[in-house]
Amino acid sequence: MQKKRVILNQEGIILVTATSVVEGKIMKEGNDQKEIFNPSHLEQTVGKLSFSPKEVIGEAEKAAHAAQKEWAVKTGQQKSQILYKIADEITDHAEEIAALASKEMGKPITEMKGEVQRAVQLFKYYAAEGVRPDGDTIPSSAPDVLQYAKRVPLGVVGVITPWNFPVAIPVWKIAPAIICGNAVIWKPAENSTLTAFKMMEIFKKAELPDGLVNLVIGKGREVGQQLMDKAAINGLSFTGSTEVGSKVAETCASRNIKFQTEMGGKNSAIVLKDADVEKTASVLLSGALRSAGQKCTATSRIIVEKEAMEDLKEALRAEMANIHMAPADDTKAYLGPVASQEQYDKVSDYRRMAKKDGKVVAEGDQWNEEGYYISPLIVEDIDTNHALWKEEVFGPIIVLMPAQDVKEAVAMCNDTVFGLSASVFTNNLSEAHYFLDYTKAGMVRVNQETAGVEYQSPFGGMKASSSHTREQGQAALDFYSETKTYAINYAWGQ
Ligand code: NAD
Numbered sequence: 001m002q003k004k005r006v007i008l009n010q011e012g013i014i015l016v017t018a019t020s021v022v023e024g025k026i027m028k029e030g031n032d033q034k035e036i037f038n039p040s041h042l043e044q045t046v047g048k049l050s051f052s053p054k055e056v057i058g059e060a061e062k063a064a065h066a067a068q069k070e071w072a073v074k075t076g077q078q079k080s081q082i083l084y085k086i087a088d089e090i091t092d093h094a095e096e097i098a099a100l101a102s103k104e105m106g107k108p109i110t111e112m113k114g115e116v117q118r119a120v121q122l123f124k125y126y127a128a129e130g131v132r133p134d135g136d137t138i139p140s141s142a143p144d145v146l147q148y149a150k151r152v153p154l155g156v157v158g159v160i161t162p163w164n165f166p167v168a169i170p171v172w173k174i175a176p177a178i179i180c181g182n183a184v185i186w187k188p189a190e191n192s193t194l195t196a197f198k199m200m201e202i203f204k205k206a207e208l209p210d211g212l213v214n215l216v217i218g219k220g221r222e223v224g225q226q227l228m229d230k231a232a233i234n235g236l237s238f239t240g241s242t243e244v245g246s247k248v249a250e251t252c253a254s255r256n257i258k259f260q261t262e263m264g265g266k267n268s269a270i271v272l273k274d275a276d277v278e279k280t281a282s283v284l285l286s287g288a289l290r291s292a293g294q295k296c297t298a299t300s301r302i303i304v305e306k307e308a309m310e311d312l313k314e315a316l317r318a319e320m321a322n323i324h325m326a327p328a329d330d331t332k333a334y335l336g337p338v339a340s341q342e343q344y345d346k347v348s349d350y351r352r353m354a355k356k357d358g359k360v361v362a363e364g365d366q367w368n369e370e371g372y373y374i375s376p377l378i379v380e381d382i383d384t385n386h387a388l389w390k391e392e393v394f395g396p397i398i399v400l401m402p403a404q405d406v407k408e409a410v411a412m413c414n415d416t417v418f419g420l421s422a423s424v425f426t427n428n429l430s431e432a433h434y435f436l437d438y439t440k441a442g443m444v445r446v447n448q449e450t451a452g453v454e455y456q457s458p459f460g461g462m463k464a465s466s467s468h469t470r471e472q473g474q475a476a477l478d479f480y481s482e483t484k485t486y487a488i489n490y491a492w493g494q
Contacts (some may be wrong), residue, residue, distance in 0.1 A: 015045060015046065015047045015048060016046070016047035016048075016100065016194045016197060016198065017029065017047060017048045017049075017050065018047060018048070018049050018050065018193050018194050018196070018197035018217055019049075019050040019052065019197075019217055020052040020056050020060075020214075020215055020216050020217045020218070021197070021200045021214065021215040022056065022059045022060045022063050022211070022214045022215075022216070023059075023063035023066075023067075023210050023211040023214065024204060024210030024211065025210075027052055027056065029050040030050050030051060030052060030053065032050070032051040032053075033048055033049060033050050033051070034048070034049045034051065034190070035047075035048050035049075036048065036049060036104060036191065036193075036194060038103045038104075038106075038371075039105065039106035039328070039336075039337040039338065039339055039340065039371055039372045040103070040106055040327035040328045040329060040336055040337050040371045041327060041369065041370070041371060042370045042371055042372075043370060044103070046100070046103045046104050046194060047104070047194040049190065049193050049194070049217060050217065051217060051218045051219060051222075051223070052216060052217055052218045052223060053218070053222070053223075054218065054222045054223050054225075054226035056216050056217075056218065056223060057185070057216060057223060057226045057227050057230065057231050060185045060214040060216050060231075061156065061185065061231050061232050061233070063210070063211035063214055064156040064183035064184065064185055064211060064212070064214055065155070065156055065183070065232070066211055067183045067209055067210065067211030067212040068153070068155055068156055068181070068182060068183035068212070070209065071178070071181060071183060071209060071212055072153050072181040075130075076129075076130035076131050076134070076179075077130060077131055078130075079130045079178065079179055079181070080127045080128065080129075080130025080131055080179070081127075081130075082178075082206060082207065082208055083123050083124075083126055083127035083130070083175060083178070083179060084123070084124065084127045085206035085207065086123050086175075086202060086203060086206040086208065087120045087123035087124045087127065088206070089202045089205045089206045090116060090119050090120050090123065090202055091120050093198075093202060094113065094116045094117070094120070095113075096198070097116050097167060097195065097198055097199070097202070098112040098113045098115070098116045099112075099329075100194060100195055100198055101115075101116075101166045101167055101192070101195040101198075102328045102329065102336075103328070103329070104166065104191065104192060104193075104194045104195055105163050105164070105166055105191055105192055105195075105339040105340075106292070106328045106336050106337040106338065106339050106371075106372065107166075107291055107328060107336065108290075108291075108326075108328045108330070108333040108334070108335065108336045109328055109329055109330075109331060109333070110331055110333070111290060111291060112167075112328075115165060115166075115167050115168045116167055118167075118168045118171075118455060119167045119168055119171040121455055122168070122171045122172050122175050122455050122472075123171065123175050125175075125455060125456060126175040126176050126178075126179045126476075127175075127179065129176070129179045129180075129477060130179055134150050134151045134481075135148055135149050135150025135151060135483075136148060136149055136150075138485075140487065142489070143491070144489060144490055144491035145487055145488065145489050145490070146486075146487070146488045146490055147485070147486065147487045147488075148485075148486050149483050149484065149485045149486070150483070150484060150486065151180065151477065151481035151482070151483060151484075152181070152481060152482060152483075152484045153180050153181030153182045153480070153481055154180075154182055154234040154235040154258060154480060154481065154482060155182060155183075155233075155234035155235075156182065156183045156184070156185065156231075156232065156233050156234055156235075157177050157182045157183075157184055157185075157233060157234060157235035157236065157237060157480065158184075158185050158186075158187070158227045158228065158231060158233045158235070158236040158237070159173045159174060159177065159184050159185070159186045159187070159236075159237050160187045160220075160224055160227065160228075160236070160237070160238045160239070160240065160248070161173065161186070161187070161188050161189060161192070161196075161239055161240075162189050162192070162239050162240045162241075163188075163189035163190075163191045163192035163339055163340075164291065164294045164295060164296070164339070164394075165295075166188070166189075166192035166195040166196070167195060167199065169239050170186060170188065170196065170199065171199075172455065172459075172471055172472050172476065173237045173239075173471070173476075174186065174213060176476035176477055176479070176480050177235075177237075177480045178208075178212060178213070179477075180477060180480040180481040181481075182234075182235070182480055183211065183212050183213070183214075184212065184213045184214065185214050185216060185227060185231065185233065186213060186214065186215050186216065187216050187217075187218070187220075187223055187224050187227055188215070188217070189220075189240070190219065190220070191339055191340050193217050196215055196217075197215065197217070200213070200215050220244065224244075228247075228248055228251045228252065229251060233257060234257065234258065235257060235258040235259065235479070235480065236248060236252050236257055236258075236259045236260075237259070237260045237471075237479065237480075238259070238260065238261045238262070239261075239262040239263075239296075239471075240263065241263060241264060242263040242264045242392075242418075242464055242465075245261035245262070245263040245467075246261075246263075248261050249261050249467050258479070258482070259467060260460075260466075260467055260469040260471070260479050261466060261467040262296070262459075262460055262461065262465070262466050262471060263296075263461070263464065263465050263466060264296060264392040264394075264418055264420075264464070264465060265296045265297060265298075265392060265418045265420030265421060265461060265465055266300055266301065266390070266391070266392055266416040266417075266418040266420075267297055267298060267299050267300060267301070267418075267420055267421045267422055267441070267450040268299070268300075268301040268302070268303050268412070268413040268422050268423075268450075269284055269287060269288075269299045269301070269302050269303070269422070269423045269424070269425065269449070269450055270302075270303045270304075270305075270403070270406070270409045270410070270413060270422070270423070270424040270425065270426075270435060271284070271302060271303070271304045271305065271308055271312055271424075271425045271426075272305045272308070272406060272409070272424065272425065272426035272428060272431055273305040273306075273307040273308045274426055274427055274428055275308060275312075275425040275426055275427075277308060277311045277312045277314075277315040278315045278318075278319075280312070280315070280425045281312065281315035281316045281318070281319040282319050283425070283447075283448070283449050284299060284302055284316070284425075284449070285316070285319050285320065285323060285376075286449050286451075287299040287423070287449025287450045287451050287452075288300065288302075288376075288396065288398050289323060289334065289335050289364075289376050289396045290334070290335065290451070291335070292335045292336060292337065292338050292339075292374065292395060292396050293335075293347075293376075293393065293394065293395045293396040293397065294338060294339060294343070294394050294395065295451045296420055296465075297420055297421040297443070297450050297451040297452070297453065298394075298450065298451055299398065299423075299449065299450045299451070300392070300393055300397070300398060300399065301389070301398070301399050301400075301401060301412075301413070302378075302398055302399070302400050302401070303401050303402075303403050303409045303412050303413060304400065304401070304402055304403065304409075305402075305403055305404075305405060305406070305409065306402045306403065306404065309400075309402050313361055313362075313400070316361060316362050316378055316400075317361070317362045320362040320363070320364050320376065320378070323335070323364050323365060323376065324365055325364060325365040325366065325367045325373060325375065325376075326367055327367070327369070327371065335376065335396060336371075336373075337367075337371045337372035337373045337374070338372045338373075338374055338395055339372070340372065341372065343372065343394070343395070344372040344374065346394070346395075347374050347393060347394065347395030347396075347397065348374060350387070350388060350391075350393045350395060350397055351374060351375075351377055351395070351397055353386075353387065353388060354377055354379045354382070354388055354397055354399075355377070355379070357382065357383075357386060357388070358379030358380060358381050358382045358388070358399070359379060359380050359381040360377065360378070360379055361378040361379060361380050361400055362377075362378045363375060363376070363377050363378075364376035364377070364396070374395055374396060375396075376396035376397070376398075377396065377397050377398070378398045378399075378400055379397075379398070379399060379400065380399070380400040380401070382399045382401070384401075384412070384415060389401075389415075390416065390417075392418065406424075406426075406431040406434055406435060407434070409424075409435075410434065410435055410438045410439055413435075413439055413441075414438075414439060414440050416463075417463060417464040418461065418463055418464055418465045419440045419441045419442060419461050419462030419463035419464070419465050419466075420441055420442060420443065420460075420461035420462075420465040420466070421441055421442070421443040421444075421445070421450040421451070421453070421461070422435075422439045422441040422443075422444055422445070422450060423444070423445040423446065423447075423448055423449060423450045424436075424445075424446055424447075425446075425447055426446070426447070432446045440462050440463060441461065441462055441465075442458075442459075442460045442461040442462050442465065442466060442470070443459065443460075443461075453472075455472050455473070456472070456473050457472065457473050458470035458471070458472060458473050458474075458475040459471045459472040459473070459475075460475075
């Protein structure tokens with residue numbers, strides 16, 4: 001990066017000024033600027049964004065295509081070394097990255113540090129792919145013919161990311177994209193842009209070639225839209241809301257661009273009558289309330305076999321009393337604020353609705369300083385036609401619902417347009433199996449929270465949660481490459 005632009009705010013905190021980074025160069029700051037305030041302490045400014053006009057996409061496109069040509073001919077080993085270096089640079093700057101991201105979007109610092117470690121693991125995992133097999137030999141029906149199929153890069157891929165995992169989601173797209181030989185144009189969400197800019201510094205430090213990853217900073221409806229509507233890209237990976245993701249799918253299909261969309265969720269955890277309710281309550285709340293419920297895999301419904309209901313309610317109340325809400329920079333914060341004014345308004349509306357239309361089971365801590373704090377809430381007596389049962393809340397609000405038995409519980413769990421993640425708590429093997437086989441979700445878990453799927457496993461949803469590809473693990477390699485079939489008659493001319 002040319003020069004680091006940093007200034008201090010009144011509290012002496014370093015402010016980051018983020019602009020687009022194309023071909024390794026920081027773009028000129030434009031007139032369209034936005035200040036970013038710390039959601040935990042609204043009096044603090046964290047940095048300033050300078051949005052690029054949509055023309056930035058044209059420049060990023062040129063840089064990416066040029067860089068991709070040179071990158072694609074490097075050996076797997078050479079690519080691999082750069083990814084290992086990125087992992088090392090992230091490790092060396094882990095504290096800074098986590099602190100900035102936590103100030104930018106309000107995730108508690110302890111959780112954010114874990115997310116940064118996940119980015120390190122992801123870069124190492126995909127670095128190793130540089131020297132792993134990239135295809136198969138296939139017996140030919142003709143003599144003296146060697147036939148094989150191997151992965152080849154797509155070319156230039158667009159990556160559009162949300163704010164809720166400001167480091168891990170971009171990394172689980174960018175790392176497999178580049179090890180497969182692609183270049184990237186990355187459009188982060190407006191309120192995770194400072195962190196994205198920091199990640200570009202890391203890539204530069206690790207000597208990732210200029211132009212291989214280009215950061216375009218702008219508004220979704222302008223720069224994001226231009227990327228999907230017009231850019232000369234060969235693939236597009238999107239994570240975000242179902243509303244925007246559906247447009248991405250439609251546009252990419254009409255342009256014949258390979259795409260993946262990972263979108264919203266309405267995730268249930270089922271508690272069966274034999275479950276140890278105390279142990280279960282603690283895992284349930286972790287799945288629902290960490291990151292203030294702003295995970296696509298967060299638990300938002302708890303469906304309980306009726307015999308266990310009263311004991312579970314007691315256990316949830318006891319557990320809720322231990323949950324500490326605090327600013328994201330407090331290492332003891334179990335949950336901090338939600339990420340933005342928009343999130344605060346939306347989740348507060350759901351909370352008001354929950355208190356008006358439901359019966360409160362348990363309510364959590366409230367933090368009274370100026371920030372986007374929303375106290376966690378569990379309610380029951382909600383109708384299955386109610387918005388709280390049907391819609392993704394993306395906040396610390398849980399609906400509790402009784403079920404007669406495992407069959408009814410699974411039917412309730414499937415009563416949604418979404419199909420991302422679900423879990424069951426039981427020691428009953430056959431009921432656990434019933435749940436695993438009949439739940440329509442991309443990730444199904446027994447005696448574990450709905451969130452927290454590991455990076456080496458396929459990640460993604462069914463139904464309206466996804467366009468049915470998978471991210472992470474080996475599945476990501478399938479998305480960021482296409483298969484070419486080779487056949488060589490090696491006896492020719494003999
Ligand atoms: P969002 O859809 O508003 O934004 C996501 C990204 O799309 C941002 O970068 C945004 O700038 C961009 N964008 C917005 N409008 C666009 C347009 N017209 N054209 C192109 N790009 C556009 O989502 P969000 O609020 O950032 O994230 C929250 C949502 O993400 C939730 O619904 C959550 O469930 C989902 N999510 C899903 C997963 C998953 O893997 N399934 C993971 C994390 C978050």
